[in-house]
Amino acid sequence: MVTTTAVLSRDPAAPFTVETVEIDDPRDDEIRVRIQATGICHTDLVTRAAGATDHPVLLGHEGAGVVEAVGAAVTGVRPGDRVVLTFRHCGTCRNCRAGRPAYCVRAVKLNQFGARADRSARVTVAGTPVRDGFFGQSSFAAYALTTADNTVVVDTEVEPTVLAPLGCGFLTGAGAVLNVLRPDGDSRVVVYGAGAVGMAGVLAALVCEVAELVVVEPSQERRALALELGATAALDPAADDVVPAIRKLTDGGATHALDTTGSARVLATAAAGAAIGGTVVAVGLGTGVPEIDLRDIVMGGKAIRGCLEGDAVPATFIPHLLDLHAAGRFPIDRLVTTYPHSDINAALADQRAGMVVKPVLTW
Ligand SMILES: [Zn+2]
Numbered sequence: 001m002v003t004t005t006a007v008l009s010r011d012p013a014a015p016f017t018v019e020t021v022e023i024d025d026p027r028d029d030e031i032r033v034r035i036q037a038t039g040i041c042h043t044d045l046v047t048r049a050a051g052a053t054d055h056p057v058l059l060g061h062e063g064a065g066v067v068e069a070v071g072a073a074v075t076g077v078r079p080g081d082r083v084v085l086t087f088r089h090c091g092t093c094r095n096c097r098a099g100r101p102a103y104c105v106r107a108v109k110l111n112q113f114g115a116r117a118d119r120s121a122r123v124t125v126a127g128t129p130v131r132d133g134f135f136g137q138s139s140f141a142a143y144a145l146t147t148a149d150n151t152v153v154v155d156t157e158v159e160p161t162v163l164a165p166l167g168c169g170f171l172t173g174a175g176a177v178l179n180v181l182r183p184d185g186d187s188r189v190v191v192y193g194a195g196a197v198g199m200a201g202v203l204a205a206l207v208c209e210v211a212e213l214v215v216v217e218p219s220q221e222r223r224a225l226a227l228e229l230g231a232t233a234a235l236d237p238a239a240d241d242v243v244p245a246i247r248k249l250t251d252g253g254a255t256h257a258l259d260t261t262g263s264a265r266v267l268a269t270a271a272a273g274a275a276i277g278g279t280v281v282a283v284g285l286g287t288g289v290p291e292i293d294l295r296d297i298v299m300g301g302k303a304i305r306g307c308l309e310g311d312a313v314p315a316t317f318i319p320h321l322l323d324l325h326a327a328g329r330f331p332i333d334r335l336v337t338t339y340p341h342s343d344i345n346a347a348l349a350d351q352r353a354g355m356v357v358k359p360v361l362t363w
């Protein structure tokens with residue numbers, strides 16, 4: 001057992017609290033990772049807001065660190081390995097076998113506070129079990145118990161604070177572009193929402209050397225950063241009439257659009273602003289029913305599809321993104337702002353205010 005520090009949520013309406021927790025030793029199939037950095041992702045906050053208050057909740061699903069100990073049955077991961085933690089998948093269902101682990105049929109069970117088979121507690125605070133196992137890591141703590149299927153070994157000197165968001169946010173945005181949309185030099189790409197996911201999508205579209213790259217984002221700071229990184233235009237949805245502006249900037253509409261907002265209204269805008277034959281990919285978790293013009297979709301041959309975790313196979317896609325980063329073509333370090341873990345509440349306030357793109361906690 002290790003006694004260590006964690007950031008807990010005891011009440012969705014109250015600030016996070018820094019507390020001392022006990023983390024059990026790894027079982028045969030578990031890995032103990034010393035966490036160096038953890039990104040804060042929108043899904044942490046959505047889950048927290050929807051969460052119960054019966055147990056303290058240990059969130060965090062963008063951890064990066066160093067393996068300290070592995071259970072007897074673990075293969076492919078050794079003490080001392082540098083690792084990026086990502087989402088869990090079973091490895092045996094039809095979607096996992098088809099190389100689509102984000103659509104693992106057991107994903108919800110595995111990632112939403114998945115428990116040990118014997119129901120024993122992995123993490124306790126003053127003897128009380130904590131609700132943990134979030135994305136198989138609950139990495140808002142200085143140590144995490146993980147499994148081989150969500151622990152990606154990386155061979156890199158990149159800072160842990162830059163590595164951490166590769167497990168979810170950067171993987172999601174970059175994967176939606178590189179794995180699903182696959183634009184090329186003729187493409188006119190529009191990205192809706194320039195948070196961490198949207199910005200990773202912007203960087204991925206630049207990797208594809210697209211002809212036009214338009215960002216639609218309410219925050220002035222984020223629009224400026226997108227232009228600095230290489231976007232060809234940035235629209236303010238509060239000031240610009242988005243669909244006509246996009247048609248003008250893209251010579252008739254977006255051939256490829258990425259909607260990261262989780263807003264039904266924005267998805268409808270993205271569909272309307274798509275070119276004939278264009279594709280819209282939605283990655284933001286939201287609610288609501290988009291009002292989409294059937295005639296426009298059919299006559300335009302437009303495709304609209306959802307996408308989780310960038311359709312990525314993390315074990316190969318994360319190293320691929322690190323290769324692009326090493327070549328100077330995927331400068332994700334520009335998107336990261338680091339905070340000591342004790343400043344998590346300030347980090348969230350800065351993110352809400354649009355002052356930072358991807359807050360990352362250090363341990
Ligand atoms: Zn599966």
Ligand SMILES: [Zn+2]
Pocket residue numbers: 041042043044061168169
């Ligand atoms: Zn996430």
